[in-house]
Amino acid sequence: ADVEKPKLTLGVGGKPLLYYLPLTIAERKGFFKEEGLEVEINDFGGGAKSLQALVGGSVDVVTGAYEHTIRMQAKGQDIRAVIELGRFPGIVLAVKKEKADAIKSPADLKGAKVGVTAPGSSTNFFVNYLIAKAGGNPKDAAYIGVGGGAGAVAAMKKGEIEAISNLDPVISKLEADGDIVVIADSRTEKGTKEIFGGSNPAAVVYLKQDFIEANPKTVQAIVNAFHKSLKWLETASTDDIVATVPEAYYLGDRALYERAVEASRETYSRTGIIPEDGMKSALGMLTQFDEELAKANVDLSKTFTDTFVKKAAGGS
Amino acid sequence: MRRTTLLAMQVGVGLAFLLVWHLLTAVPVSGGKPLFDPFFFSTPLDVLARTWKDLVSGELWYHLGITLTETVLAFTFGAIGGIAFGFLFARREILASVFDPYIKAANALPRVVLAPIFALWFGLGIWSKVALGFTLVFFIVFFNVYQGVREVSPVVLANARMLGMNERQLLRHVYWPAALTWMFSSLHTSVGFALVGAVVGEYLGSSAGLGYKIHEAESVFDVTGVFSGMLVLAVFVIVIDTFVTAIEKRLTVWQPGTGAATAQG
Amino acid sequence: MRRTTLLAMQVGVGLAFLLVWHLLTAVPVSGGKPLFDPFFFSTPLDVLARTWKDLVSGELWYHLGITLTETVLAFTFGAIGGIAFGFLFARREILASVFDPYIKAANALPRVVLAPIFALWFGLGIWSKVALGFTLVFFIVFFNVYQGVREVSPVVLANARMLGMNERQLLRHVYWPAALTWMFSSLHTSVGFALVGAVVGEYLGSSAGLGYKIHEAESVFDVTGVFSGMLVLAVFVIVIDTFVTAIEKRLTVWQPGTGAATAQG
Amino acid sequence: MHAPAQVKEADSPAVRLSQVAITFALKGGGTYQAVRDIDLAVGASEFVAIVGPTGCGKSTLLNAAAGLLKPSAGGADIFGERLSGLNARAGYLFQQDALMPWKTAIDNVAVALEPKGVPRAEALARGREWLGRVGLAAFADRYPHMLSGGQRKRVALAQMLIRNPQILLMDEPFGPLDAQTRQIMGNLLLDLWAQDRKAVMFVTHDLEEAIALADRVVVMSAGPAARIVGDYPVSLPRPRDIAEIRLDPAFHAIHKAIWATLRVEVQKAYAQGEGANA
Amino acid sequence: MHAPAQVKEADSPAVRLSQVAITFALKGGGTYQAVRDIDLAVGASEFVAIVGPTGCGKSTLLNAAAGLLKPSAGGADIFGERLSGLNARAGYLFQQDALMPWKTAIDNVAVALEPKGVPRAEALARGREWLGRVGLAAFADRYPHMLSGGQRKRVALAQMLIRNPQILLMDEPFGPLDAQTRQIMGNLLLDLWAQDRKAVMFVTHDLEEAIALADRVVVMSAGPAARIVGDYPVSLPRPRDIAEIRLDPAFHAIHKAIWATLRVEVQKAYAQGEGANA
Ligand SMILES: Nc1ncnc2c1ncn2[C@@H]1O[C@H](COP(=O)(O)OP(=O)(O)OP(=O)(O)O)[C@@H](O)[C@H]1O
Ligand SMILES: Nc1ncnc2c1ncn2[C@@H]1O[C@H](COP(=O)(O)OP(=O)(O)OP(=O)(O)O)[C@@H](O)[C@H]1O
Ligand SMILES: [Mg+2]
Ligand SMILES: [Mg+2]
DSSP states (O other), X not given: OOOSOOEEXXXXXXXXXXXXXXXXXXXXXXXXXXXXXXXXXEEESSHHHHHHHHHHTSOSEEEEETHHHHHHHHTTOOEEEEEESBSSOOOEEEEEGGGTTTOOSGGGXXXXXXXXXXXXXXXXXXXXXXXXXXXXXXXXXXEEEOOSSHHHHHHHHTTSOSEEEEOTTHHHHHHHTTOEEEEEETTSHHHHHHHHSSOOOOEEEEEEHHHHHHOHHHHHHHHHHXXXXXXXXXXXXXXXHHHHSOGGGGSSOHHHHHHHHHHHGGGBOSSSOOOHHHHHHHHHXXXXXXXXXXXXXXXXXXXXXXXXXXXXXXXO | OOHHHHHHHHHHHHHHHHHHHHHHHHSBOTTSSBSSOTTTOOOHHHHHHHHHHHHHHSHHHHHHHHHHHHHHHHHHHHHHHHHHHHHHHHHOHHHHHXXXXXXXXXXXXXXXXXXXXXXXXXXXXXXXXXXHHHHHHHHHHHHHHHHHHHTSOHHHHHHHHHTTOOHHHHXXXXXXXXXXXXXXXXXXXXXXXXXXXXXXXXXXSOSSSHHHHHHHHHHTXXXXXXXXXXXXXXXXXXXXXXXXXXXXXXXXXXXXXXXXXXXOO | OOHHHHHHHHHHHHHHHHHHHHHHHHSBOTTSXXXXXXXXXXXXXXXXXXXXXXXXXXXXXXXHHHHHHHHHHHHHHHHHHHHHHHHHHHHOHHHHHHHHHHHHHHHTSOHHHXXXXXXXXXXXXXXXXXXXXXXXXXXXXXXHHHHHHHTSOHHHHHHHHHTTOOHHHHIIIIIHHHHHHHHHHHHHHXXXXXXXXXXXXXXXXXXXXXXXXXXXXXXXXXXXXXXXXXXXXXXXHHHHHHHHHHHHHHHTTTSOOTTTTSOOO | OHHHHHHHHHHSOSEEEEEXXXXXXXTTXXXXXXXXXXXXXXXXXXXXXXXXXXXXXXHHHHHHHHTSSOOSEEEEEETTEEOOSOOTTEEEEOSSXXXXXXXXXXXXXXXXXXXXXXOHHHHHHHHHHXXXXXXXXXXXXXXXXXXXXXXXXXXXXXXXXXXXXXXXXXXXXXXXXXXXXXXXXXXXXXXXXHHHOOEEEEEOSOHHHHHHHOSEEEEEOOSXXXXXXXXXEOOOOSSOOHHHHTTXXXXXXXXXXXXXXXXXXXXXHHHHHHSSOO | OHHHHHHHHHHSOSEEEEEEEEEEEOTTSOEEEEEEEEEEEEOTTOEEEEEOSTTXXXXXXXXXXXXXXXXXXXXXXXXXXXXXXXXTTEEEEOSSOOSOTTSOHHHHHHGGGGGGTOOHHHHHHHHHHHHHHTTOGGGTTXXXXXXXXXXXXXXXXXXXXXXXXXXXXXXXXXXXXXXXXXXXXXXXXXXXXXXXXXXXXXXXXXXHHXXXXXXXXXXXXXXXXXXXXXXXXXXXXXXXXHHHHTTSHHHHHHHHHHHHHHHHHHHHHHHHHHSSOO
């Protein structure tokens, strides 16, 4: 395939995270190459930083959270998702085992210390949303940024926090060690439905609209690659997946990694298309806690372009 | 130069800086957009307005208080540690030579990576931030005090030893005053680093403090919030440094000073 | 002390450290678990084995090369900048007094927050990391050179001026050599910081380098990988520092040195 | 414009201090007036020695003539022009050690030619020659801390003389030298001076040395607020040999006269220093 | 065990340098032998003056006696005991400025009593008294850089003497002082010495001063590898007044004898310094 820009830089905030597994699969399985792309993957200290790199022009394409496209619209940046990678956020709210009796629902988090990856991050909003939904006031809990790594595990083990809203592998690690009890789990279809009443897009591939307009073939190639990746993930066994990712990813603890893959498998998008209700629920969650966004008039149709993914689905 | 002239010039530079910043961020150029992308750069007026709002609302003071505590603690412990070890190593050459490579290696460990370990050991409260700031301040002060002690004039030292001074007295009357200028030079640098340590610590995991506020603002792409946080930091460090300078002036009165070769007019 | 004794002692300390580390992380205590949780602390044997493996596989060299380039560039530019501005400010007192608060404020800005702006300006390649390292090295060197120049002996300076030296000649023959010890003291600190800057920059966003490797290992809870990265860093900085020390020794031959008061045996 | 300046220069003394007073600010707020009402002119080819009790203000006066110290009152004229900033026509041999510790003896001497634009190779050659003249050829590659007190002083002397300045300001140049070396150096200085008659301000504690070398001996009173209390012309014949001239009867007469004045001042100085406060 | 040591002490000279040689390592690999074969004993109540050409190794010898410099060969015995480390029974007046620049004159003097455990108030009082004796009572609160060269030297003198050490090592103590102040200080020193007869090693360039003060004048040869070439007892009566003793005919005889030796050495030194390499 002859694309306009075969050399691409891609940004991601924490590539080894299972959240971004489709990216690693596409890379390792050579799907980018098959599409005639040469992708350099830049890993950032967080999703926000990879988005900043996109806006700043140092990367062309980002695998990041869908909510970024909504936020950017409010900021006057035209950024579009082109394919959905995760249909459930994969965020889990859990409480310390010893507190499990006292905290049964998010509403009981009043006065509790809740660990989130970063203040203002989607894990933070996730708790806010859950508390509000359960009839509590999100402001009544204290939110502590603990990151998404060993620091988060440490915080829970040391008893610095009473509840945690985080992603895998932190959650799987804590679960495996028996430190926590899960209250709300958006890694599964069932859990997500319970929380959001429908699906809720998580990781997507997004680009600047200018770039999409200028390089449609390239974008198509990207989407094709990710689509292949999603299809592969749909059928692959856990062993296949573990064998495909770089060894370094499970060097820490292979069993844990397998467990986490197992737990996350359901979250990956099947079609790559974000459903209408998913977009709405994402927007609803954001506007609830962000005055600026609430004021902005967000046009959801400008957050996702489904033409590429539809073409990719037709092609394959 | 008189104090008022100096102050006027300082303020002038500050205003000039704000003006340039304003021109770059708030005034659209040809393309209709300002030269500096508003996605990354807030305008000075917005930042000042936001800072003012936060100050008035009182919320900022709480966070500022936390960061201040951490900074002061990190600075104090780091400086004391650096001074103590600097003296110890300078006086015990053998210790210095044996541990030299390890100290240098320790100084090169990225603090950001250590943050989880600090969180584990010291919890998520202020102490893990203090630890982070400490590791920055300590090395800067240490290397300077170490060098400062070794730079003592050999004649003055020999004289003091001939006066019969023991190690403690030498420390007090010779090494300490001789190393003072070196020490203060390092303290000026390390005030800033103490703050950086505290803020980065908060940024990486905490529930309060300026770093927390900045991180929060950053997560929702609120540049004005980020810049406002940095403005507060900047003002803040100037205030702390003023204290350091005042102490320095007191402790180094004996120096000839710049006016030494000039008689009173 | 003879070189071999010293080396033996240095190695001894290193081994003792490894032993303690081993005892703390690999030997189970009462509860069946070692004192330091293996989730957070790797054992020395694992770390050495991993480092060896990575070295042999050759992958590490590539990342090391990138980080080395960044560190050297950050160090070089930072040191040059710090030296240049240090001299400039020390020689132009008025500049120094006017800009003093701004420099101190700039030094207090958390680099972690600035990273996106650097990425914007300098791209994601090595230059944004160099910029980050620069901001650390610059201030450390700057403050020390500034102080060093002002500490020149007034009599030596007056003498040189009476010899008719112009500003350039004074710089070369008086200020520069007088500030050298100060400068090197700061360079020892800043070698470490240059590396920290580079690694943190990579950690916050990059596609290669040791910081990238460490970040990768950290996000999958691979403590052995993290520790191995830090080990490589540590060794690395000792090597760079050895160069700095060699240059220092050459440039400061004139100093009395520790053996000054003792005749040859 | 050129001619009148020349005339003026030829007429004017090399250094003229007029109504100079110098007051130091003390830490803590007080002030200390070191010298006052100093009127002193040193002709373009005159050798003036300055003597006075320790701490009276001799170094202070040289500093004023060198432009290193701005007088609190009055001013210094150099060849008829009011001095502001450094005195570029003067060489200054400081009372304290002032060699650059990071340069070897030869480098310390050779570097003095750099401001004149002398190429380095030539500067080194001339430097070596000068080190030989002060008896230190064998010590060219020593750093100052490896030299004895007297050796350092002689390097400083060579450093000053190699530039061949029109005005020599010398503050106890032969202080740490033994009597014999003192004479050798004194004769060296007189030889040079005889060649092109510079203006010299020479501070010493050795009255005999002052008389043996100078055209005029100026005596300062004890401080604070020291003044010039005596100005004695030395009308001994030139060229002089320092060792021999001391045997001259005229020498003794001058010595006696000056000593009478000086002795009183020194005793005053000592009495004052012992007092409660200056 | 106690008694024999006492006997030994009473019998032994305060300082005995035996077969001392001192060699400096030069940067670049060479060495420089400053002195060799030095045998010198200074009795427990003896005043020995050391003279010699500049750079011969006088300061080096004092450093060896003070324990600041380890001889390359031979050794120093202090009251019969081999010196290793610092000589705790000696006070040393350095040739260079050695005051602590961060202490005022009075603090510099008073701090010398701290190692003896004298309370601060008493130390200050005694310090003031000593500053008065050296004529600097009015300058007590000055930092060293605010003092003249001669004033600094006198502060250092007070700093050394206030401790009342058994051995005085003095390197050109009166160098930067005028003739009259020199005499006052010299008399002060003699008075003190008369009280409890310390051992004194006194380096000076002023041969007259050496003779006026000392019991013995030691003459060193020119360096390198300087030796002791003359040892002249001064059998002038005590107590002496420095100014008057010079008029004594015996004084002149001794002066003449020493000068003859010294003169040769100085000329040698000068010739050697001029040579290609030492
Ligand atoms: N920076 C200063 N601040 C205050 N007083 C000073 C300062 N410098 C010198 N003085 C005082 O001024 C007086 C004159 O000092 P100066 O150094 O000129 O003396 P001098 O005649 O050269 O003495 P000496 O022969 O001892 O070198 C002294 O009493 C000294 O204490
Ligand atoms: N650290 C050193 N390295 C090499 N040579 C040295 C060192 N210190 C002194 N010397 C040499 O040793 C010799 C004796 O020096 P010393 O200072 O003892 O002389 P001195 O007799 O005190 O002379 P002066 O009367 O000039 O003070 C000199 O020639 C000097 O150059
Ligand atoms: Mg003087
Ligand atoms: Mg000497």
